[in-house]
Amino acid sequence: QKEVEQNSGPLSVPEGAIASLNCTYSDRVSQSFFWYRQYSGKSPELIMSIYSNGDKEDGRFTAQLNKASQYVSLLIRDSQPSDSATYLCAVRRGGSYIPTFGRGTSLIVHP
Amino acid sequence: DVKVTQSSRYLVKRTGEKVFLECVQDMDHENMFWYRQDPGLGLRLIYFSYDVKMKEKGDIPEGYSVSREKKERFSLILESASTNQTSMYLCASSQGNLNTEAFFGQGTRLTVV
Numbered sequence: 509q510k511e512v513e514q515n516s517g518p519l520s521v522p523e524g525a526i527a528s529l530n531c532t533y534s535d536r537v538s539q540s541f542f543w544y545r546q547y548s549g550k551s552p553e554l555i556m557s558i559y560s561n562g563d564k565e566d567g568r569f570t571a572q573l574n575k576a577s578q579y580v581s582l583l584i585r586d587s588q589p590s591d592s593a594t595y596l597c598a599v600r601r602g603g604s605y606i607p608t609f610g611r612g613t614s615l616i617v618h619p
Numbered sequence: 620d621v622k623v624t625q626s627s628r629y630l631v632k633r634t635g636e637k638v639f640l641e642c643v644q645d646m647d648h649e650n651m652f653w654y655r656q657d658p659g660l661g662l663r664l665i666y667f668s669y670d671v672k673m674k675e676k677g678d679i680p681e682g683y684s685v686s687r688e689k690k691e692r693f694s695l696i697l698e699s700a701s702t703n704q705t706s707m708y709l710c711a712s713s714q715g716n717l718n719t720e721a722f723f724g725q726g727t728r729l730t731v732v
Contacts, residue, residue, distance in 0.1 A: 542720050551709055551723040552662075559718055596662070598721075605650045605669060605713065606677075607721055611661035 511535055512599050514610035521617055527584040529613050531597030534578070540600040541573055541580045542607060547593045555595075556582070587617040622646070623724035625710050631730045638697040640727050642710030648722075649715030651693035653677075653685065655706040656726075662709065668693055669715070700731045 513532045521527045529543075540559055544552035558564045558571040558580065570583040580599075584591055594614050598607040626641035644651065653665040654677075664677030666685040674685050682704060686694045693712075697704055707728050711721040 540718055551726045554720050557720050606664065606667055609662040
């Protein structure tokens with residue numbers, strides 16, 4: 509049973525559009541949620557973390573968390589070709605230090 | 620900024636060799652992790668350490684061991700490298716409290732021939 513699920517994509521959006529990336533998780537006691545961006549051949553870098561229900565905005569990025577429905581999403585506004593990458597969702601259950609990663613969604617932003 | 624440094628960016632080893640992958644972090648983090656990443660399989664945890672000399676097996680520990688003699692350094696050891704251990708290896712670290720994120724090193728692309 510995969511604990512963190514992401515659509516592998518690719519998700520293709522035109523430049524300037526909103527990209528919506530989704531992640532569902534199975535463990536109800538999950539408490540910490542993270543989005544990482546990974547360019548091809550590079551290591552993951554943290555974009556955002558979110559710990560409570562609702563929205564959290566940082567520049568063009570908005571993370572949304574709904575614990576009752578067990579999903580977390582990432583919206584990227586005004587998408588740029590430089591946003592083309594794989595986006596990894598990570599979830600950490602309560603009381604654990606270990607993040608569990610989804611397999612990632614490939615995003616392609618075309619000019 | 621947190622810096623996690625892996626000793627090699629690319630490594631080529633022969634089957635049966637003992638391989639050491641080194642990772643150093645400079646932010647006094649308690650937790651350190653070794654993951655491997657393969658196409659279609661995502662990031663899989665090999666080992667986790669929450670303190671000096673303390674370790675826990677992850678999802679795929681077989682064929683690997685780890686060493687953490689100092690807080691800043693976490694080593695991954697392939698006892699006898701095999702071709703199915705060809706992969707991207709990623710080290711990460713995080714603080715000891717629960718609401719903190721993990722930071723990754725640049726990765727080591729290991730090829731076993």
